[in-house]
Amino acid sequence: MNYTFDFSVLVGNFGPLIEGLQTTLLLALGANVLGLTVGFVVCLLAMAPFWILRLPAKMFIEFFRCTPVLIQIVWFFYCVPILFNVFLDPITMGIMALGLNLIAFNAEAYRAGIQAVPKEHHDACVALGLGAWHKTVYVIFPQALRNAIPVLMTNGITILQQSALVAIVAVADLMYAGKMLATNTYRPLEVFTAVALIYFFMSLPISQVVTFLERRQDASVER
Template identity: 60%
Template sequence: MDYSFDFGAVTRNLDPLFRGLWITVQLTVAANAIGLTLGFVVALLLLSRSAVVRMPVTLFVEFFRCTPALIQIVWFFYCVPLIFNVFLDSLTMGILALGLNLTAFNAEAYRAAIQSVPREHLDASVALGLSPLQRILHVVLPQAVRASVPVLLTNGVGIFQQTALVAVVAVADLMYEGKSLATVTYRPIETFTTVALIYFAVSFPITQFVGWLERRRELAMAR
């Protein structure tokens, strides 16, 4: 192979990648804020005894879980303005698409965690005279969050990686800036290797932390 590697062409132009990383972090944080809050609400609706409430929410969850995130992003970017006459910037569209996608996956994590809350705890909260809202906030929510933290963190890492998909709608995230830099420098191998290492450097510590949480939880349950 006659190809001569030159990572200097990338290291001399790291500023665009760091700007893109900052956009990626914003997308990730905003999508997680949506997914963590709405996910719990959707999980409660999934457990509703009313089919009128439960069926539309189930359809929402299954739609976002069973269609590619790339299609969802493109749909929000192109179809929402045409159908609903709502015009938002591409970054906001990306946040909404990723946030709703994460909401669907987090809702399933929350639902499983809520169903694992011991019935005795709910009975005790009723005996203490807590209102339904107080039972949710002070009994169900803390235990559900604690039980689902590893899955929620894993989903959060996954959405960090999926932010790369917004590059197709011209959001200047890390992937978009990497593509631009590769075009300018004619160094796609070096550029995308560097981009991959940046994604890895951010994701790896979190995945290790998730593994540590799971091991600690298993030890606590074994006692």
């Protein structure tokens, strides 16, 4: 290999990458807020006893789990304005596109967490005379959240990485900034290596926390 890496091209050019990183973090944070909150609601609808609530929720989950994120982003950015005459700023559109995908995956994580709640706890709620709302908020949700946290955090890492796909629709995130910098400096290997390392060092701490939580859960089950 005759190629010689020259990372000096990055010196003085980190400004655009930092601005892109801020956009990436905003996209990931917004998508995770949607995924964590609306995901639980969609989960409850998918587990509802009435098919008129259950069927649309399940169709929503399967659609977003079974189609590529890239297609979802492109469709959302280009088809929604045309079909529904809705025009939002690119950051909001990106958050919604990524958030809808995350809602579907988090809904399944919550479902698994709810199914892991012991049947005795449900019976105890009935014995105590708790209504459906109090049972869900004070008994089911805390346990489901605790059971689902490792998967929810893993989904959060995934959506952070998948946020790079919004670069294809010209949202100025970290990936888009890296692409522009690579074009301007004619040093794509150095620039995209730096971008990859930034994503890596953002994801690694969360990944380690997930591993720690999974070990704690395994240890609690073995007791």
